Amino acid sequence: MSNEQIKQRLSEKFPDISDWEENYGIQSFRVPAGDNLKVLQFLYEDEELQFQFLTDLTGVHYPDRAGEELCIVYHLHNLVANVRLRMKAYVPVARPDIHSATPVFSGANWMERETYDFFGVNFIGHPNLTRILNVDEMDYFPMRKEYPMEDPTRIDKDDEMFGRG
């Protein structure tokens, strides 16, 4: 199965897919945020494509891209043909809603919790969207690029010990 075949088969079914590019032999593309689950399901169930393994799911924050600041990246793998694929969806940081991939991949559960924990992406339909790595009381999303390198509002630092007293 070549990248060309994947591209052709996907664009037939989903004409809205855009931004096709190939990096290091891996095809990547962009889906409209609302279509992510449909595309994942098609990739999973299609006889020819069979992308049945979710290698990774994570987020990226692009603070300069107005209206599509948060990117959710899915790394898929066809284990039979050993072909990889990268799918991206963009959501605005003001309303970061996207469908959860858990109906197709149970393994997406913790990855989505992690992405929620660090980027605040709201995965609709997730069975238990709570923080997974950080303390439950945390009231911000630490991996978003909206904090200065050294946060002057921090109150848990003991300045004396760091020569800043």
Added chain:
Amino acid sequence: MPRPVQYNENTKVALANIPDGYQGEGFMATKFDQVIGLARANSLWPLPFATSCCGIEFMATMGANYDLARFGSERMGFTPRQCDMLLVAGTIAKKMAPILRQVYLQMAEPRWVIAIGACASSGGIFDSYPVLQGIDQVIPVDVYVPGCPPRPEGILDGVLKLQEIVKHESLRRRHSEQYKGLLNEYGIQ
């Protein structure tokens, strides 16, 4: 043929000094404070709470080369109920803080805490949102051992420093207003 009797002829064994007191033939009178302090100081049971590289250094400290057992800390007790000395070795994430605190609460009085290494003492290089900036934010600490990580000698020195504290601690200290005030600061009854 009788073997020669050799009692206490191994001069390499260092015995603890006899505490001050009044001695006469066949008796000695001294203060409980000193006798109990001596006993406690030389039989501190360590509870290692090792989360990262300082823990590896602590393992070397326990091992045959450096041998913490020479100082009376023969056996690691991996239960807070039976231990006197909590050794926190490594980075404590904020999510770990309540667990560390619970371990401290489960220890019986008298209890002492050593913060081993930069991370346990101050957060160290992890000037970051998920890391507790020093365990003294959640539990009181008696001795801080600097280093990143400290060498086993450093950890031994910390334990010896703690022994000095234990030796000279008043038996009433744990009932003192000052001590209660300290625990109150941490919200511990």
